[in-house]
Amino acid sequence: MSAVLEVTDVKKSFGGIHAVNGVSFDVREGEILGLIGPNGCGKSTLFNCILGQLTPSGGEVKLDGKLVTGLRPSELNKLGVSRTFQLLQVFPKLSVRENLILAGQEHQGNMASRLVGRSDAGLTDAANQMIGFFKLDHLADEPAGGLSYGQQKLLDAAMAFMGGPRLVLLDEPAGGVNPSMLADLKERLVAINREKNATFVVIEHNMEFVMSLCSRVMVMAEGKVLAMGRPEEIRRNPAVIEAYLGH
Amino acid sequence: MSGFAKPLKIALGLAVIAALIIVPMNFNRYGLFILSQWAVMSIAAMGLNLTLGYAGQVSLAQGAFVGIGAYAAAIMTTHGWPLPAAILVAIALSFAIGWVLGYPALRVQHHYLAFVTLAFSTLAFLVFRNESWLTGGIYGISNIPRPHILGLATNKPLPFYYVCLGSLAIASLAVWWLIRSPWGRAFMALRENPLRAQSLGVDTRRYTLMAFAIGSALGGVAGALYAPLTQYIDPVPFNLSLSLDLLMMVIVGGAGFYFGPFLGAMIAVLLPEWLRFTEGYYLMLYAVAVMLLLIWSPTGILGILDRYLAERRTKAASALRAVAKSRLETVQ
Numbered sequence: 001m002s003a004v005l006e007v008t009d010v011k012k013s014f015g016g017i018h019a020v021n022g023v024s025f026d027v028r029e030g031e032i033l034g035l036i037g038p039n040g041c042g043k044s045t046l047f048n049c050i051l052g053q054l055t056p057s058g059g060e061v062k063l064d065g066k067l068v069t070g071l072r073p074s075e076l077n078k079l080g081v082s083r084t085f086q087l088l089q090v091f092p093k094l095s096v097r098e099n100l101i102l103a104g105q106e107h108q109g110n111m112a113s114r115l116v117g118r119s120d121a122g123l124t125d126a127a128n129q130m131i132g133f134f135k136l137d138h139l140a141d142e143p144a145g146g147l148s149y150g151q152q153k154l155l156d157a158a159m160a161f162m163g164g165p166r167l168v169l170l171d172e173p174a175g176g177v178n179p180s181m182l183a184d185l186k187e188r189l190v191a192i193n194r195e196k197n198a199t200f201v202v203i204e205h206n207m208e209f210v211m212s213l214c215s216r217v218m219v220m221a222e223g224k225v226l227a228m229g230r231p232e233e234i235r236r237n238p239a240v241i242e243a244y245l246g247h
Numbered sequence: 248m249s250g251f252a253k254p255l256k257i258a259l260g261l262a263v264i265a266a267l268i269i270v271p272m273n274f275n276r277y278g279l280f281i282l283s284q285w286a287v288m289s290i291a292a293m294g295l296n297l298t299l300g301y302a303g304q305v306s307l308a309q310g311a312f313v314g315i316g317a318y319a320a321a322i323m324t325t326h327g328w329p330l331p332a333a334i335l336v337a338i339a340l341s342f343a344i345g346w347v348l349g350y351p352a353l354r355v356q357h358h359y360l361a362f363v364t365l366a367f368s369t370l371a372f373l374v375f376r377n378e379s380w381l382t383g384g385i386y387g388i389s390n391i392p393r394p395h396i397l398g399l400a401t402n403k404p405l406p407f408y409y410v411c412l413g414s415l416a417i418a419s420l421a422v423w424w425l426i427r428s429p430w431g432r433a434f435m436a437l438r439e440n441p442l443r444a445q446s447l448g449v450d451t452r453r454y455t456l457m458a459f460a461i462g463s464a465l466g467g468v469a470g471a472l473y474a475p476l477t478q479y480i481d482p483v484p485f486n487l488s489l490s491l492d493l494l495m496m497v498i499v500g501g502a503g504f505y506f507g508p509f510l511g512a513m514i515a516v517l518l519p520e521w522l523r524f525t526e527g528y529y530l531m532l533y534a535v536a537v538m539l540l541l542i543w544s545p546t547g548i549l550g551i552l553d554r555y556l557a558e559r560r561t562k563a564a565s566a567l568r569a570v571a572k573s574r575l576e577t578v579q
Binding site: 053074077078082085089094101102105106107115117121163 | 444
């Protein structure tokens with residue numbers, strides 16, 4: 001299996017704080033990689049460095065072997081890298097369907113065709129499919145701001161898939177989602193991973209969720225990689241138990 | 248404004264358009280001037296509504312773009328160019344300058360951006376006043392001709408009102424098309440959550456610059472009509488207070504609502520005229536009316552209507568749910 005994403009010695013400092021301090025790993029095509037670690041260990045900062053929301057102080061990020069360090073988030077997204085956010089990030093005044101159309105429209109045509117072409121950029125069917133897939137049918141025309149927290153989380157995830165991404169970085173998708181909806185979300189993620197051959201990196205604190213979803217898990221502590229391996233290896237790793245999982 | 252039935256909306260729209268065409272036929276010169284001014288200011292406010300209301304970029308420079316358009320039209324038409332050519336130049340010029348003014352918006356937002364645009368507004372005013380070789384300085388430019396459209400002279404107030412109204416119609420259609428296109432959605436994404444927009448591939452830089460450039464271009468169109476409307480321009484009407492007036496039109500009408508600028512311009516241009524019978528008090532009454540409105544509804548006039556329709560829809564939806572639930576219970 002070839003690597004979709006290669007991260008080499010990425011560093012990010014804020015003043016004297018080394019939030020990410022030399023992290024290297026790769027993500028293999030089609031896998032679901034879990035990323036765990038205590039709060040403040042640099043997981044989200046690492047995501048932001050990979051996604052171009054922050055410029056790394058050092059190191060490089062390669063997508064399909066091509067150097068993408070320093071590209072803007074919108075450029076990376078067009079190369080097939082998508083994300084969800086830890087805190088709710090939907091467009092509250094747009095309807096659920098409009099949110100999804102927006103999430104896909106920049107992947108259709110160019111600036112000119114988006115001005116003169118169809119107002120839905122030809123995406124109404126794709127949006128409706130996604131709405132059906134995430135079981136949001138009854139909410140399609142509601143403003144996204146009126147949805148419950150869990151429903152907005154689902155929408156946030158659905159939006160990440162509209163552009164047909166190759167690599168999706170999910171930042172705590174399970175946070176604040178109730179157990180039955182969580183089972184649903186997991187089932188959807190697995191289905192998209194298999195059917196669309198999308199590769200995932202998932203930050204999550206819900207151990208049961210991570211261990212059952214991911215093929216490999218990476219553990220971070222104090223800005224560095226503490227361990228990387230299959231879930232059962234990670235569960236038994238003494239250093240991980242010491243730093244994060246607890247006895 | 249979902250919630251009204253479509254045929255009703257179309258009928259209402261046609262009635263308003265017919266009224267705007269037929270009713271002014273009996274108006275006197277002054278009435279037609281005021282109404283033409285409403286049409287022109289609506290175009291400028293529509294531009295600001297695009298930049299501010301839809302894309303969320305604060306600008307205190309829209310008045311300056313009206314000025315740029317007005318001077319471009321005044322200079323060109325007094326040198327024998329036809330007005331349509333002058334309008335095209337006004338569009339190109341204010342689009343380009345608006346694009347450049349958008350660059351600060353890539354770094355600063357909200358009131359900081361307001362100050363940057365305010366400084367630009369002052370700069371433009373100083374150019375209008377001091378560069379006499381081009382603008383006539385404080386003496387301005389007089390004898391601005393009104394155009395011949397398809398061989399018809401529009402010197403008289405009524406024909407020129409129709410020029411303004413026609414231009415408003417074209418601008419309205421263009422803006423309507425723009426905001427329902429993917430561009431409009433991207434503008435709203437810029438306003439509501441630029442961080443999320445970026446991660447979905449929205450090139451926030453390009454759309455921000457476009458929002459400024461297109462909004463400013465509409466200001467330029469308004470200016471290019473304002474010059475032949477008044478037939479005389481000097482720097483004073485294009486100082487900061489015009490920018491503030493336009494901002495007020497957008498806010499009072501309802502920022503981010505398509506029909507907001509039409510209503511806002513109506514209130515800003517017509518209400519002071521209707522209040523004239525109160526003589527010395529009319530500006531004070533006007534100010535109080537605006538304050539009360541914004542205390543009651545910070546989202547402007549259309550914000551009130553929007554709230555009412557949303558409430559009605561929620562009620563209807565919960566009624567439907569209640570019916571569905573009682574049916575379920577009956578079945579059980």
